[in-house]
Amino acid sequence: MEESPLHPFELHDWIPISLGGLDISINKAVVMMWVVVSLVTVLMVMAGSARKLVPGKLQSLAEMMVDFIRSMIMDTMGKEGMRFFPLIATLFLFILFCNLIGMIPGSYTVTSQIIVTAVFSFLVYGLSLVMGFLLHGVKYLGVLVPPGTPGWLVPLMIPIEIMSQVARPISLAVRLFANMTAGHVLLGVLFGMAISGGLLIGWLPFAFTIAINGLEVGIAFIQAYIFTMLTCVYLGDAFHLHGDDGHAH
Amino acid sequence: MPPSQDPLYAGLGQAVRIGTDLVAALIVGGGLGWVCDTYLFDSTPWGMVGGLVLGVVAGIRNAYRSAQRWPKT
Numbered sequence A: 001m002e003e004s005p006l007h008p009f010e011l012h013d014w015i016p017i018s019l020g021g022l023d024i025s026i027n028k029a030v031v032m033m034w035v036v037v038s039l040v041t042v043l044m045v046m047a048g049s050a051r052k053l054v055p056g057k058l059q060s061l062a063e064m065m066v067d068f069i070r071s072m073i074m075d076t077m078g079k080e081g082m083r084f085f086p087l088i089a090t091l092f093l094f095i096l097f098c099n100l101i102g103m104i105p106g107s108y109t110v111t112s113q114i115i116v117t118a119v120f121s122f123l124v125y126g127l128s129l130v131m132g133f134l135l136h137g138v139k140y141l142g143v144l145v146p147p148g149t150p151g152w153l154v155p156l157m158i159p160i161e162i163m164s165q166v167a168r169p170i171s172l173a174v175r176l177f178a179n180m181t182a183g184h185v186l187l188g189v190l191f192g193m194a195i196s197g198g199l200l201i202g203w204l205p206f207a208f209t210i211a212i213n214g215l216e217v218g219i220a221f222i223q224a225y226i227f228t229m230l231t232c233v234y235l236g237d238a239f240h241l242h243g244d245d246g247h248a249h
Numbered sequence B: 001m002p003p004s005q006d007p008l009y010a011g012l013g014q015a016v017r018i019g020t021d022l023v024a025a026l027i028v029g030g031g032l033g034w035v036c037d038t039y040l041f042d043s044t045p046w047g048m049v050g051g052l053v054l055g056v057v058a059g060i061r062n063a064y065r066s067a068q069r070w071p072k073t
Helices: A028-050 A057-077 A079-102 A114-144 A151-239 B007-041 B046-068
Strands: A013-015
Touching: A028 A057, A028 A079, A057 A079, A057 A151, A079 A114, A079 A151, A114 A151, A151 B007, A151 B046, B007 B046
Parallel strands: none
Antiparallel strands: none
């Protein structure tokens, strides 16, 4: 009866595959990723195939989503950021659908595995580094010395800035992973209390389970939004050297 | 869909951001200091102490920086 609240996050190999020592076994998370990818693809292709002047339900939903992502890119990166539109739209839709499909009881939240979020965040951060060095050359190292730093502070600022740069992909990965995991653990604990509490008091945690379920759907949206927004911000920093401090300089 | 310009979403986004920004820099600072201590210089505990202090500074700086980006309403 007693079960660890972390039990639902354990993964077991369904079809063990080993390719030259590399473990590429099929498990629940992999299957869920396939489901998400095919769902997003089918939905977007269906929405894009009609192309009516007066959009139907699905088409207007897709147009809203594309418009939302475009305004996010325009706000943070400006016009030249539009060349990253495919990457950012893919990230947003994948994370959003992973989060939302994870809310269905019995399914699996792929984004509650830190390796998934870490791959995305290190990919994004690596891309921003490559872009920065391609565009600015060695001058890109200037991000380590923010403008307006007095000369005697430079030896102190460089280690601090290195740390705040290294912290970026880590906070990006940990934020998404921790929010999804914590939400599902909370739901599991509350629902366990509702079952073990019986009719007399069990209705109270059950009501909380329903309320927090609603909150979790909101968090699923917000976390997908934040992940992609920060992706835009980091990529935008690579374009605009020292644009980070906003309009102050 | 979340409306892009909804102040509630923008505000929640900022709020969720800053907490992790603080903690992540602290973890990186402590971790780098610990690596310096155990593998590079054998200077226990001073690398970790210095790393944590720098991590706190970097975390607060990150949080301050993202607060500067807040839309003025």
